Amino acid sequence: MADATPTIIIRHYTPEDEAASEDITYRTGFLGGALWALVPAILKARWHVDEVITSLMMVYIASNLIVLAGDLLAHYRIRVKRRKGGA
Amino acid sequence: MLQFILLALQATIPAGTPLLFGTLGEVYSERSGVLNLGVKGMMLMGAVTAFGVTAATGNIWLGVVAAALAGALLASIHAFACITLQLNQVVSGLALTMLGQGLSGIIGKHFIGQPLPVKMVVIHIPVLSDIPFLGSLLFRHDPLVYLAIILVPVLWAVLYRTRWGLSLRSVDESPATADTLGVNVVLVRYLATTFGGALCGLGGACLSVVYAPSWIEGMTAGAGWIVVALTIFAMWDPLRALLGAYLFGGVRVLQYRLQPLGISPNLLAMLPFIFTILVLWISAGEAMRKRIGAPAALMKPYSREEK
Numbered sequence: 001m002a003d004a005t006p007t008i009i010i011r012h013y014t015p016e017d018e019a020a021s022e023d024i025t026y027r028t029g030f031l032g033g034a035l036w037a038l039v040p041a042i043l044k045a046r047w048h049v050d051e052v053i054t055s056l057m058m059v060y061i062a063s064n065l066i067v068l069a070g071d072l073l074a075h076y077r078i079r080v081k082r083r084k085g086g087a
Numbered sequence: 088m089l090q091f092i093l094l095a096l097q098a099t100i101p102a103g104t105p106l107l108f109g110t111l112g113e114v115y116s117e118r119s120g121v122l123n124l125g126v127k128g129m130m131l132m133g134a135v136t137a138f139g140v141t142a143a144t145g146n147i148w149l150g151v152v153a154a155a156l157a158g159a160l161l162a163s164i165h166a167f168a169c170i171t172l173q174l175n176q177v178v179s180g181l182a183l184t185m186l187g188q189g190l191s192g193i194i195g196k197h198f199i200g201q202p203l204p205v206k207m208v209v210i211h212i213p214v215l216s217d218i219p220f221l222g223s224l225l226f227r228h229d230p231l232v233y234l235a236i237i238l239v240p241v242l243w244a245v246l247y248r249t250r251w252g253l254s255l256r257s258v259d260e261s262p263a264t265a266d267t268l269g270v271n272v273v274l275v276r277y278l279a280t281t282f283g284g285a286l287c288g289l290g291g292a293c294l295s296v297v298y299a300p301s302w303i304e305g306m307t308a309g310a311g312w313i314v315v316a317l318t319i320f321a322m323w324d325p326l327r328a329l330l331g332a333y334l335f336g337g338v339r340v341l342q343y344r345l346q347p348l349g350i351s352p353n354l355l356a357m358l359p360f361i362f363t364i365l366v367l368w369i370s371a372g373e374a375m376r377k378r379i380g381a382p383a384a385l386m387k388p389y390s391r392e393e394k
Contacts, residue, residue, distance in 0.1 A: 039364075043364070043367075043368055043371075047368060047371040047372065048371055049364075049367050049368050049371045050177065050367065052177045052178075052181065053124070053177070053315070053363070053367060054364050054367060056181075056312070057312065057360040057361075057363050057364050058360075058364075060309065060312070060357075060360045061357050061360045061361060064353040064354075064356050064357040064360075065353070065357065067351075067353045068351050068353040068354055068357075071351055071353070072351075
């Protein structure tokens with residue numbers, strides 16, 4: 001879920017070429033997910049914060065952030081590109 | 088601008104009351120050494136039970152009592168899993184959240200979109216409610232608000248000034264010592280956890296029969312997790328719970344009030360979760376835990392054999 005945010009944002013700047021665009025989308029998706037998981041991971045490793053609760057909080061933050069990002073994109077009239085023939 | 092602040096402050100008290108009930112319950116539960124992450128589940132069950140019973144009987148107080156019982160029942164499952172079976176409290180709490188969420192969704196299916204047949208009365212406290220500004224702010228509320236506020240000093244006094252409270256606090260500091268001194272650790276933990284669940288159920292009732300008043304699936308909207316964070320924020324003290332609950336009640340109100348000004352509600356909805364992580368992070372260190380008086384035996388099941 002978390003990786004969607006950077007994905008949506010980055011996708012806008014991707015080139016017209018569909019294959020290259022998809023490639024970048026996947027890469028940023030991986031990156032976003034990894035970054036999101038890094039927060040509970042660091043907190044756990046460095047300060048022994050319970051990772052179950054922090055990951056759960058990160059889910060809620062992500063779900064709000066996605067809506068926020070979507071709203072911002074819509075507000076600035078940025079059209080999120082969609083693949084032809086599907087969502 | 089003044090009007091805006093007044094309206095926001097007026098809405099803060101009803102918005103913060105469910106949080107206050109939940110936090111008081113969680114303080115008692117954690118004070119006995121049982122972390123209950125199922126606050127959301129208990130609140131939702133309380134909310135749906137309060138709504139259902141009120142709709143069926145037409146008596147709002149029956150609904151409120153039923154909500155407390157529903158919360159207590161759900162918490163007693165957690166108590167059984169954590170105290171008797173000595174299972175992982177985080178996992179059991181999460182399971183409780185999901186159980187409450189799913190069950191309340193099924194039970195409440197027919198209540199969606201229904202109005203509540205009766206309305207909670209608003210009590211105007213004589214004389215005091217006529218004070219300009221403060222009167223409408225503090226002394227014109229429904230009985231549940233007053234109940235929550237009266238509970239704060241009562242629960243504080245029970246915790247710090249009575250024998251029961253002493254047993255409760257000793258069980259959270261050192262269950263083995265408490266056991267040697269003749270305190271029934273298992274009983275104290277069962278009672279505290281179940282009582283905490285009942286208060287969470289009341290918090291849910293506040294949402295569905297007073298604040299909304301209607302049933303919406305998943306209507307706690309993050310309140311359950313805020314309660315878990317507030318308990319740490321309040322440093323397991325009922326008096327500080329009062330402060331924290333209304334502070335966060337205010338944030339929840341701003342979420343809707345700032346929307347017309349172009350500030351996304353999602354931005355503010357995110358804050359409690361970020362705050363929870365920050366609170367957990369700050370209170371994680373051993374030295375810090377000692378300083379803020381974190382229950383030493385929190386999340387540690389007690390068994391006589393393992394001394």
